[in-house]
Amino acid sequence: MRYHRTMHCGLVWAVWTALAAIGSAADGVVPEFGPLSCRIMNYNQYQDHAWAHIRAIGLNYVFIAAPPLDKVEATRKRLAESGLRAAVMRGEANLTSPTGSDCLAAQL
Numbered sequence: 001m002r003y004h005r006t007m008h009c010g011l012v013w014a015v016w017t018a019l020a021a022i023g024s025a026a027d028g029v030v031p032e033f034g035p036l037s038c039r040i041m042n043y044n045q046y047q048d049h050a051w052a053h054i055r056a057i058g059l060n061y062v063f064i065a066a067p068p069l070d071k072v073e074a075t076r077k078r079l080a081e082s083g084l085r086a087a088v089m090r091g092e093a094n095l096t097s098p099t100g101s102d103c104l105a106a107q108l
Contacts, residue, residue: 037061037087051082061087066107 040062043050054062066089067075079086091107094100 035061035087037063039063041065041090051078051084055083059084061085063088063090065089066091069106 036059038050038054038059038061040047040050040054043053051062060083062079062084064075064086091104093104
């Protein structure tokens with residue numbers, strides 16, 4: 001049930017933001033917040049369904065985790081097949097360790 005409430009809030013936010021963007025576009029004002037997008041990880045255990053759902057509700061951009069090197073091509077293919085583009089790619093780092101940012105190099 002927790003997922004249902006999270007999805008509901010996310011959809012309300014997405015609709016509200018989309019309406020604001022449409023209103024701004026009609027006025028010729030460029031929104032300052034960037035492209036409207038959705039974070040794939042918000043879908044939790046339903047991430048496999050998120051790709052089609054995000055596109056179905058009219059969004060073109062997603063936030064995704066940076067894929068491991070061996071999955072970069074598969075991720076590009078999935079984005080292309082879904083008609084989506086990555087707005088943000090999130091990396092992993094442990095900044096509490098002196099070498100914590102070293103793992104970011106492999107993700108870039």
